[in-house]
Amino acid sequence: MFKKLMNGNIVLQILCGMIAGIVLALISPEAGKAAALLGSVFVSSLKAVAPILVFLLVTSSIATRKHGSQTNMRGVIVLYLLGTFAAALVAVLASFLFPSNLTLVAPAGSTNPPGGIGEVLKTLLFQIFSNPVxxxxxxxxxxxxxxxVGLGITLQHAGESTKQLMSDVSGGVSKIVQIVIRFAPIGVLGLVAESVATTGFASLLGYSHLLLVLVGAMLFVALVVNPLIVFLTIRRNPYPLVFTCLRESGITAFFTRSSAANIPVNMNLCKKLGLHEDTYSVSIPLGATINMAGAAITISVLSLAAVHTLGIKVDIATALLLSVVSTIGACGASGVAGGSLLLIPLACNLFGMSSDLAMQVVAVGFIIGVVQDSAETALNSSTDVLFTAAACIAADSVDESVDDDDAELARENA
Incomplete structure (x- = not known):
């Protein structure tokens, strides 16, 4: 039975866990709250193993990489930035077509938002030079x-035994990750049971229109905008890849509500898809930090909802500037649950709102966070794999085309 559980269809098992969690919470809310321990342990285990996995995998991949091999990172970063900016534009358009109203009377929480884009970029800079431990x-x-990356480059000149040790340790941690991921159905059961038993979604009814705009924009990006970007990149039907990423990455990200916690899941999916380890070992953890299409949508929609509520007129130039600010702010959003909400005051400042009003908008974001943050994380995390795969496929297609041209030239010379 244990062997069948470990080798079964993980997506089907997660869906069963989700249904079981809903049923448990409806039958006994107290039992649903108690089951929260299962979800907390699962998310904590993912967060615990992810930093070590990323450090060892990236170091080992760079240290053992052969000179001249292609990493495709330039294409991945371009897709990340393009996808985030496109998502911000979609959010602005959706907010104009379906304006939302807020009740700006919620008390401001004890939060500490950044004071400007410069502060966000400064924080990112200091994160680069943080103590490794x-x-x-x-x-x-x-x-x-x-x-x-720095350690991997220096270890390229190390002995083969050192490189083999790094590779073996990295492989060992990867095995631990695979075992943790197999317990996702039990973790999802606990997360769903807690959510249904605690909120019952009753508090969301008052913001149903706002949620529809938010989730609708995210679905449009996931099912229309991202596939279009991928099609223009790989020149083939993108939907099989899109649905695979949503099914195997988006579902777990929806319930963990943390891009950082979903890093092991995404790396496992990249390995299953046969992508280049030199690419995904760097692009996946980087995407969990800067590829934030869902965060850009959240920042833009909530900011414009406040603007509409206050009756402030917005011209096209300001809307485009908001898209740029949302894109930059989203790249600096924290990779934890609700991280994008603290960037909303940056966008609100464009329209002259006071900090008190902006923090009331943030408070609204926390009220609807059980749905908003889940959908946002699912879009962010699944897109990390999608764009990484697209960049790898495009690079492989170019290499095959070059090989075909070389073969044709050789035949002509012969």
Whole structure:
């Protein structure tokens, strides 16, 4: 039975866990709240293993990489930035077509939003030069990547035994990750049971229109915009890849509500898809930090909902500037649950709102966070794999085309 559980269809098992969690919470809310322990343990285990996995995998991949091999990172980063900006434009358009109203009377929480885009970029810069032990302990993936890349480059000149040791340790941690992921159905059961038993979604009814705009924009990006970007990149039907990423990455991200916690799941999916380890070992943790299409949508929609509520007129130039600010802000959003909400005051400042009003908008975001943050994380995390795969496929297609041209030239010479 254990062997069948470990080798079964993980997506089907997760769906069964989700249904079981809903049933448990409806039958006994107290039991549903108690089951929260299962979800907390699962998410904590993912967060615990992810920083070590990223550090070892990136270091080992760079140290053992052969000179001249292609990493495709330039294409991945371009897709990340293009996808986030396109998502911000979609959010602005959706907000104009379906304006939402807020009740700006919620008390401001004890939060500490950044004071401007410069502060966001400054924070990112200091994260790069963070102490490596502290970066791993805090889950600072920008710092982890910086140290892993630096150590990997220096270890390229190490002996073969050292490289083999790094590779073996990295493989061992990857095995632990695969075991943790197999317990996702039990973790999802606990997360769903807690959510249904605690909120019952009753508090969301008053913001149903706002949620429809938010989730609708995210679905449009996931099912229309992203496939279009991928099609223009790989020149073939993108939907099989899109649905695979949504099914095997988006579902777990929806319930964990943390891009950082979903890093092991995404790396496992990239390995299953046969992508280049040199690419995904860097692009996946980097995407969990800067590829934030869902965060850009959240920042834009909630900011414009406040603008509409206050009756402020917005011209096209300001709307485009908001898209740029949302894109930059989203790239600096924290990879934890609700991280994008603290960037909303940046966008609100464009329209002259006071900090008190902006923090009331943030409070609304926390009220609807059980749905908003889940959908946002699912879009963010699944897109990391989608764009990484698209960049790898496009690069492989170019290599095959070059090989075909070389073969044709050789035949002509013969």
């Amino acid at each position: 502290k970066a791993i302990a805090d889950g600072n993936y920008i710092g982890i990547l910086a140290w892993a």
